Amino acid sequence: MKKTPFVTLEKAKEIAAQYPTPFHVYDEAGIRANARALKQAFSWNPGYREYFAVKATPNPYILKILQEEGCGCDCSSYTELLMAEAVGSVGHDIMFSSNVTPEQDMRKAYELGAYINLDDATHVEFLERITDGKVPETVCLRYNPGGSFSLGNTIMDMPRDAKYGMTEDQMAGAINRLMALGTKHFGIHAFLASNTTNNGYYPELASQLFRLAVRLRNATGCHFSFINLSGGVGVDYRPEQPRSDIAIIGDGVRQQYEKILTPEGMGDIAIFTELGRFMLAPYGHLISTVLHQKHIYREYVGLDACAANLMRPAMYGAYHHITVLGKEDAILDHVYDVTGGLCENNDKFAIERSLPEIEIGDIVAIHDTGAHGFSMGYNYNGKLRSAEILLHPDGTFQLIRRAETPADYFATFDFSPFNL
Numbered sequence: 128m129k130k131t132p133f134v135t136l137e138k139a140k141e142i143a144a145q146y147p148t149p150f151h152v153y154d155e156a157g158i159r160a161n162a163r164a165l166k167q168a169f170s171w172n173p174g175y176r177e178y179f180a181v182k183a184t185p186n187p188y189i190l191k192i193l194q195e196e197g198c199g200c201d202c203s204s205y206t207e208l209l210m211a212e213a214v215g216s217v218g219h220d221i222m223f224s225s226n227v228t229p230e231q232d233m234r235k236a237y238e239l240g241a242y243i244n245l246d247d248a249t250h251v252e253f254l255e256r257i258t259d260g261k262v263p264e265t266v267c268l269r270y271n272p273g274g275s276f277s278l279g280n281t282i283m284d285m286p287r288d289a290k291y292g293m294t295e296d297q298m299a300g301a302i303n304r305l306m307a308l309g310t311k312h313f314g315i316h317a318f319l320a321s322n323t324t325n326n327g328y329y330p331e332l333a334s335q336l337f338r339l340a341v342r343l344r345n346a347t348g349c350h351f352s353f354i355n356l357s358g359g360v361g362v363d364y365r366p367e368q369p370r371s372d373i374a375i376i377g378d379g380v381r382q383q384y385e386k387i388l389t390p391e392g393m394g395d396i397a398i399f400t401e402l403g404r405f406m407l408a409p410y411g412h413l414i415s416t417v418l419h420q421k422h423i424y425r426e427y428v429g430l431d432a433c434a435a436n437l438m439r440p441a442m443y444g445a446y447h448h449i450t451v452l453g454k455e456d457a458i459l460d461h462v463y464d465v466t467g468g469l470c471e472n473n474d475k476f477a478i479e480r481s482l483p484e485i486e487i488g489d490i491v492a493i494h495d496t497g498a499h500g501f502s503m504g505y506n507y508n509g510k511l512r513s514a515e516i517l518l519h520p521d522g523t524f525q526l527i528r529r530a531e532t533p534a535d536y537f538a539t540f541d542f543s544p545f546n547l
């Protein structure tokens with residue numbers, strides 16, 4: 128499907144006049160409409176809730192919007208827990224899905240009354256120690272089925288190579304131990320494939336987890352109160368890719384639920400999701416200005432943004448669509464490498480991409496940067512993190528995080544010993 132930016136050249140210029148490029152901009156109207164569609168897709172399940180994966184876009188203004196749409200926060204670290212707390216999420220508004228968990232983090236999650244999702248069977252003892260044996264009434268366990276995860280004939284991912292989760296036997300052992308300590312209700316969590324645009328992913332995952340819940344209930348007699356399908360519903364980064372249809376996905380999960388859980392008398396189980404990418408990616412653009420062009424063995428366009436603002440292309444070779452604002456309908460008769468200025472040759476937003484003719488000073492929108500974009504940013508080469516801007520439904524905009532300054536970059540140094 129043709130990818131159309133949610134900002135025009137005029138709007139980008141209006142924002143840039145106040146907050147210079149590069150910056151990430153988020154589309155509040157799109158975020159809200161999508162969150163409502165998700166909620167609607169799972170409305171057949173009375174306990175349904177989305178816990179937004181904070182790591183995707185850790186900004187309190189974004190968390191606040193999602194909170195207004197009924198979402199909780201999925202946190203995996205101490206600082207993410209602090210951010211959730213700061214926007215008023217408490218207790219079961221928070222899912223704590225961590226791994227290799229430091230003591231401080233586990234203690235904080237417990238103090239907040241979050242749902243704690245244990246990544247490993249050894250974490251039962253860890254939790255017992257941290258809580259002086261007063262383990263939570265509800266505990267979630269993360270599952271790793273091993274082997275490969277397939278949809279039809281397509282292998283989607285290899286859980287056996289993944290560091291997350293525990294085996295079924297370990298889950299049964301953990302449940303028995305936790306019940307002996309007083310835990311009354313359990314959740315199951317698994318994240319088995321990432322960025323799937325096949326509407327079959329969640330239903331297949333749900334079917335596996337529902338069957339697992341039946342087996343574990345039969346083996347231990349425990350009560351399951353929720354099943355957390357985690358993240359993994361993807362977005363169409365490429366124009367030719369299919370788009371996830373959340374209504375079809377939600378209905379596919381319902382069919383598995385009615386087939387597997389309802390007949391077993393387990394129809395009280397709530398479905399939770401922990402989506403990050405699906406919630407935010409399409410509703411963010413990285414807006415950047417063309418600084419330079421060069422003509423050597425290829426044609427290069429150099430931007431004022433770099434991989435420090437958006438790491439996915441450099442890290443995974445990920446595709447991000449690029450629109451030259453104001454040239455939306457121009458013919459794509461030029462081929463460019465679009466680069467940032469890091470001293471790393473993988474700092475390329477696009478390689479041999481067909482684009483309209485580009486001039487210095489043009490403003491580009493790099494699409495689908497709303498999740499795992501700003502948040503993966505870093506300071507290599509002394510590059511500073513950009514601002515984040517929220518575009519409101521009425522067209523007004525708001526700075527929701529200022530750009531870093533050199534003072535921020537130097538804030539963790541103490542220069543005094545060097546008499547500078």
Ligand SMILES: *Cc1c(COP(=O)(O)O)cnc(C)c1O
Pocket residue numbers: 180182183201224318321322357358359360401402403404405498
């Ligand atoms: C990253 C992550 C998510 C979100 O994944 P998306 O692909 O952004 O949907 C959810 N849960 C856990 C535990 C994660 O690590």
